[in-house]
Each structure stands twice: as structure tokens, then as C-alpha cells.
Amino acid sequence: MSVSGMFRAPRYILAKAQRVVPLCKHPHVSWWVSSRQKHSDPRQYKAVIFDMGGVLIPSPYKLAAEWELKNNLKAGSIWQTILSGEKHVAWDRCMRGKLTFEELVKVCSKEGAANQTVDPVQSYLFDLTSQLHNPASPGMREAIQCIRAEGLQTAVLTNNFWLKGQSFLPVEKVHFDVIVESCREGVSKPGPEIYKRCLERLNVRPEESIFLDDLGQNLKTAAQLGISTIKVEDIATAIHELEAMLGFPLHGYVHGTQAVRKGMEIPTDRLKEYLQTTLGLSSAERLTLRQFSHGQSNPTYHVQSGDQQLVLRKKPPGKLLQSAHAVEREYRVMKALRAAGVPVPKTFAICEDPSVLGTSFYLMEYCPGRIFKDPTLPGLTSSQRRDIYTAMNRVLCQIHQVDLRAAGLEDYGKYGNYIERQVRTWTKQYQASETHVIPAMEQLIKWLPEHLPAHEKTTVVHGDFRLDNLIFHPDKPEVLAVLDWELSTLGDPISDVANNCLTHHLPADVPLLKGMSKCDLMELGIPSDLEYLTLYCDNMGMNPVENWNLYLAFSFFRVTAILQGVYKRSLQGQASSANAETAGKLAEEMADLAWVFAVREGFRIFKSIPAGNQGPPLRKYSTWNRQRSAAGFSSTTSLDANHSRHLVSVPKGHLIISPEGLPAHVQELYHKLTVFMDKRIYPLEQELTDHQKAENRWVPNPRMEELKNEAKADGLWNLFLPLETDPEIKYGAGLTNLEYTHLCEVMGRSLHAPEAFNCSAPDTGNMEILVKYGTEAQKEQWLLPLLEGKIRSCFAMTEPQVASSDAANIEASIVEEGDIYILNGHKWWTSGAMDPRCKLCVFMGKTDPQARRHKQQSMILVSMDTPGIKIVRPLSVYGMEDPPGGHAELVFENVRVPKENILLGPGRGFEIAQGRLGPGRIHHCMRLIGSADRALQLLKHRVKTRVAFGRPLAEQGTIMADIANSRIEMEQARLLVLKAAHLMDTVGNKEAASEISMVKLVAPNMALQVVDRAIQAFGAAGLSGDFPLAQFFGWARALRLADGPDEVHRAVVAKHELKH
């Protein structure tokens, strides 16, 4: 690795954000951007193309002239010979790679050898290839560096040849983005083809490029193609000309810098005066200023005055937030840390007088050394790499070990709750710049505050500690300076370690920061993040960090928030970097990565849950032996008098396997619910069932409205809406999925119950997507009346003509026309659509059949009274029509829907469907446990009182086996449902996907078995309408399809298994 002396400025990119989005008090927003800044010249040249001989290396013609002079040959004779007759053809072929240089020399030697002892052409050609090994002239080299520093591309376009098996190319390739060699291409200048190839590879138009060559014929073709040209006769003049065309200086290059950007100029005379009076610098020397490329928040300059090199860092010009860009803080912390022995650049002076340069600024030393931008440290041996990482770890510990009082930094920030404060800050920042829903961010915003570290140390934190913020000694593994102190404060030191390890988890192709997630770290000699953390803990003498994944989740969350800010401004055309848009688009990837770590942390917590060491004695965790209400007998009611005996509070995060383990307020709901079921639902059950068979069955039963009002008054309302969807408890009861599982199971004991509590499908799923994805207007129009139970809704996805278990198959169309969408499609099994109270249909169709498979679909909210919606017929399940909602076959014919009714946006339908698959779908499973439990209870009562062949049925071995098997299967299924719900709470629906699929398969099949046994034990009565068993059976069977066929769930589980 080459040693480059530099002080490199930090990468601050949200400077403008503080002015544009001043919502967040946090002043510092820093992240990396590429050093390639966009060229500001209005001409917008994007590339400079260099010929080789005569431009980058000495001209072969000039060399020939010198050679001729030295050897007393006639001027021009060498090239005259080469370019004549057979040799000319050979030369031409050699340029196009058809002949090697060695072969060319042989051809050129034939004639010469006959009449001269020394063949001049041969000797010249040998000389040519040996002499030309000089790199470009220093002036040209510096010009190229300056060009690249401004973000323009550079290319070599050369007529060259094969020499000793390689192409002859004596240039420093690292300085060029594109190299086009005639011997490789088979075409040569001045033919236009080779120019076109060069432009194509640069991906620029001819008028966006400049070509430098010493031969007029080569320039002529370039000019004919529309390329700007410079004839190189003398390097200095050519550079001068190029400088004028580009509009920025091509001298004074310092690594990591570029010309001072527009609007960032500094009055040099005033600076000169200040340097004279403050630092005693000579007035005679010329002051040269360049700006560090990465410095976008606080502009940072390289200042050269004679031999003196300094770095100047200032606040940006313009109106700023009071706390933003606090260069004074940077100066203070650097001074204090240096005094405490931490390697930071020496500071010289701070000027807070705005009359000097317009804003406060400070001066520090320019530290030459190595900066490693690539975390894999190419070019170093594995032991050198290990040493570099060890040195970095050591210096981080040094920072964290600084005695705050001794360093005078006690008041440099707040104490404690650092991560909590940061999460709040970045959440605000993110929300202020949100352009679209990033599901992982939504989850993190809820998840992070619930998983904050319990204990935090407070030390100086750097805030953006990374390998490329360090300057290393030119030869030794020693950190000379830590840069970028803008985000420093007092805080939790582990956040610095996590930030330091971000690159461990980023792939190499992240455009803005090279990661090493796919590298073999062991082979490279680089410690893994856990080894690095262990080293840190050892160096600090502290215990291992258990919640490391939380810190990584937080770090990536922060990165996402920053990138999202950049992205938003790039959309508004205010981005401060050419890479802003790319940066912003990465936001989603980073959020997903953050969520991966949150999930890992969730699993760690889940695995660390002690089995049964909290709460009531172990026996109480068994759900089967608790006293049930007498729900099996419509005539009897009894309350569980034992409820209050088991009120125990179970710590958050525990898998609560029985209602006795629920938090007190949920137990209260549970208790109220069982009372309501006993007192109001079971006694009315038969009447409600009878109404479903009556002639007026499609008219809602007024009894149900009464029940709804009573349940609402009892606070047993909208219990389904999970806390994760509704964290502020704006709409629902604020229960976790796990807590609701226990309640939902109780509701499942009667098919009529869910509606009474406004917890029935498909309204629950629809309400949840409206909460999650609906606009405020959509919420007002649909969500609120649904939440109030005033209207009902349906969900129209399935179509008769296609296999709808694969939602990508659906064919209904949603076609944009002006400010409306026109819907056409044939749907069936649209549950609830028959109900006269059904006012909303969530319709799924394709907006773009040409898009990627899962981007074709959209969901749109359709008012059921829109012209064009026709109900074809109600469908039935085993003859049961399930009125008044029913399951309708519908036709949508040119249904015109306002554009603003689209949910989330076109092409987002699949995404919403995935979101809908979570809670809404496992509710059925929860309820099925209740149905099965009720069936078993009915069975038990029946077999105890019914005698056949001289003894109660209960004494028959087969019946006992049925009872035992039913309980066993039910307990297994219940535990799996609880686990799925718990995982949804702790690690999210996506991660719980396998468990969700398992329960969707297990619960209906279990319920079918159990209910079937009950029906058998009841004899013919079991099939009748006198007991709920037949309906339970029909519904459980339907659910093996309605929530997706078993086979699809099995496929999800299997795929998950095969992946891990």
C-alpha cells in the first residue's frame, strides 16, 4: 500500500439537512460518501481521455529525433523507414495486435541488416521500449489526480503493441477508469471505432469528453465525433489549456482534496492576515487552499503556505441551527483528548470571531500517514492486518478510558440512557425524511425502545469510529490520529465498537463503503466482529457484551436514518453529494440488515428465557387442568372463581403458556371475557345459529348489535390489534399477540363470539392493514367506522379461474385513467361481502402485469356501493352459507375508484398481503384451539352421562383413548400457537414465518381430529344443528384452505428448513 501523506476530512453529508429539515435537534449527521464529487463546471465534462505516447509518456517521434541526432542520421529517417512499404503494413498490424513487437522488429531489421552493421531502426525500436518506462510527467500526473478528485473519469486511448507477451503500457493504471489499447481491440486510431469503444466504456457522450493527443490526424477523428480536443505539443501548455476548459486548477494536488467548491470559498487575504498574526506565518508565501472532498457538513480545507501545511475546519456558511456544526466542541474535545494521550491531530487555534472568515473555525496540524479505506487491507500480510485491527482496538479503548474529570470533559454530554436518546433522535430524523414505508424501520422503531440496554457505561464516545477515520503510521501498526470528532459526546462506549464493526456485516459491493461480510476473515488475518469485541472487552477489563446484536441493530438503524435523509434530499434536488441518491436507496438494505440483528437479539432473549423459574408453580402452567366455564352446556354458566388466585406478573419477554401467567390487566380482560362468554354468548348461541338458517338470514341479527354494544361497554373491544401495529394504543387494546392468543382462544369457543368483540375476520386483517398502510384520509373513511363496529368489510383476492393459493396468479386488473382506477375482475370466496353492513372491499388486482412477479399487484379500497360491483351468488361450505356475511362470488365490471384509494401505492399489493398474513391469520389458529377445547369439553360431558352396552361411554377404552389423544394434540397445537405469537412479538412476523405456517397447518388439522372424535362420541346428534360441533368441523375444514392450503404452509416450513 502506498504511503500517502494526508489529513483527510470527515465525511459529513447532511449539512444542508439541518437547514432543510430542522425537526431534529441533533446537529450532527455524518456518514460516508465517495470522494468522487460531481464536477461543478456548467460545461459538465465527465471524462478526459489521454493518448499515451507524447502525452503521458514521451513522444516516440521526439525520441526518434533525439536518436537520429545522436547517431548522425538524417532527421525523420527512422519513421520514414518504419512507415514505408512492407514495414508500414507490419507497423499497422503490430498496432492492431496482429503482430508482436518482436516480430515487427524482425521485419524492420531485414532491410537494414543488408547494408549496415547496426540496424538503426532495430536499435531505435529497442531503445523506444526501454526508454519509455518513465511514468507520466509530474505535471501531467498531478493534473490527472486533480481531474479525478473532481469526480471526472480518466481514460487512456492508445495505439500500442504486444511486447514480450504483454501489452506495452508504461502508465500507472490506477489513475485511469478506462484503458483502451489498440493491440487488444484489433482497431487503432485514427479509425473512429476505437474512440467509440472508449466513450462507451466511459459511458459518456462525445461532447462530455476531452481528448488529448500529439498527432493531428488522431485529434481530427475525435473532433469529427464531437469530442473536444487538445493538441499536445508541450505538456505545460496542454495542461494550461485543459485547466481553462475544465474550469478548475490542475496543480497543487493533495490526496483526498479537490478544488474549493462553489459557495465554500474563503477570503484568502483575511486568512493570510490571521495566520500571520496568530501563528506567525510568513506573509511572503503564496497561500494555496484545497478542500477535503468528504467534508460536507463542516467544510475542511488543506492550507499550504510555503512548506507549512495546515488543516482548517469551519462551520458552513449560511443560517444554521444553534447547536449544529459545533466546531468549538470538536476543538475542545480534540484538545482535551490529546492532553490525555489519545492520538488526535494537534490543534493550533480557534477563531470564534465571524468577522474573520464568516463563521467560527479552527486550525490543526496536517498529519501525513496511511488511511485504509478498504477494511480488508489489500496489500498487507495477514499478520500486518491483525496488527492494524489490534492497534485500532487499542486506540478505541484509550478513548473510552479517558478520565472525564481529569480531562475536563465531565460536562461534554449527558450521562446514561445514551442509546435511548439516540434511538429517539434518529427516529425523529428518519420520520422527518420518510419518503415511503420501510417495513423494517417501522419494526425497529417499535422494537428498539423495548430492548434498550439495562446498564450503560458513560465515556467519551467518538460517534463515528471507523478504520477510515484513523491515520496510521507510514510503516508501523500505530494510530497517529483519530479524525472526525463531530459526533463525539458522552455516551455508551459499546455503540462505538458496534459502529466500528459495521463493515464486518456489509458486502463488498455496497457502493459507499466497502464491507467484508463475504470475506474469509481468518485467512485475511482480520478478527471477526465477535473476536474484535472480545479483544475490546479484554482490553477494557470488562465482562462480555451479551446484547451485542442490539448494538449492531441500533448502528444499522442509525445508518438507515442517515441514508434516508440523504435520499429524501436527493429527490428534492438538494442533496449535497452526487452519491446521495445511491446512498438513500441503500436505506432499505441497511434497515433489513438492522432488523436481522434485532431478530438475532430477539432469539437470544427467547432462548435465554428460563423455563418455569418465574410465576406460579409448574403445574399451573399446564393449561388443561384449569377450571373451565361450563360453556359446553348452553343451560349452565359458571365463573372461574380461581382467577384472582393466580394473578402473577410475568416479566416481559416470557412465553406465557397459561392465562395465569398474563399481566394483571390482561388477566382482568381474560376474566371479563370468560364472564361475558358465559353470561351472554353461550346462552344466545342457539338463537344466533337458528337465525343463520332462517329466511331472513341475510339480515343481520339485532341480537348481535346488542352483544356488540355490551362488549364495547365492557372494554372487550378491538382486542385483536397487536401492540406492534398500534404501539401508541390509538386504535386497539394494546395487547401483544401472545396476550391476545389467550383471549382469542376463549372467543374461539363459539363461532358467534368474535363478531361480538369486533374481532372477526376479515375485518381484523383489513383494519390492521389500514392501521399499517392507510393514509389519514383512508383511516378516517374506513378504519374508524370499522373500529367502531359500524360497518363491515371484505377482502377480494381469490378468483375462480386461477389457482389463487399463489396470489401472483390473480388476473383482476386495476387500470389507471386520469385520476381514477378502473377495476375489472371475477372474484369468489369473498367472505363478508353479502352482509348489508359491508361497506368496504379491499380489492387485489394487477396494476402492472409487466412488472416483476411480486410487483405487479396492488390493493385498493373500494366502496361496496360503487357501480359495477355485482354479487353473483353466495357460496356454501358443506351447505353452510355463513350468513349474514357469507362467502360471495362477485364480478367487478369497470368499477371506477378514486386514485387516492390505492393502498400504499401501485405495485405494493404483495407487500401488504405479506403484512396481512401475520396476526390476522393466526387468529384463526388461536380460535381453533378454543373450538377444539370446547368440543372436548362437550365430549367429556356427553360420555360421562351416556350409557351404552351397560356402562358409561367414558369407560370404553376407545373413548378414553380419544379423550387422551385429543388433549395431547390440543396441548401440542396450543404451545405451537403460543410460540408463534410470542415470536411475532419478539422477532417479528417475517422471522416467525415458519412457525406461523406450522400453526396454520397444525391447528385446523388438530381441530378436525378433535371435533371429529366429539361428533363420533355424540352419535348422530353430533352432526345436527343442536350442538356447535358440525359447524366447528365445517369451519376447521374450510380453514385448511381459507388461510392457504396445507401444502403451501408445508412448503414454507420445508423451504425454511432447507435454508438453515
Ligand SMILES: Cc1cc2nc3c(=O)[nH]c(=O)nc-3n(C[C@H](O)[C@H](O)[C@H](O)COP(=O)(O)OP(=O)(O)OC[C@H]3O[C@@H](n4cnc5c(N)ncnc54)[C@H](O)[C@@H]3O)c2cc1C
Ligand atoms: C371459507 C372460505 C373463506 C374464504 N375467504 C376468502 C376471502 O375472504 N377472500 C379471498 O380472497 N379468498 C378467500 N378464500 C379463498 C382461499 O383463500 C383460497 O381458496 C385459497 O387461497 C386457495 O386457493 P384456490 O381455492 O384457488 O386453490 P388452488 O390455488 O387452485 O389450489 C388447489 C390445491 O392445489 C394444491 N396446491 C396449491 N399449491 C400447492 C403447493 N405449493 N404444493 C402442493 N400443492 C399445492 C393444494 O392441494 C390446493 O388445495 C376463502 C376460502 C374459504 C374456503
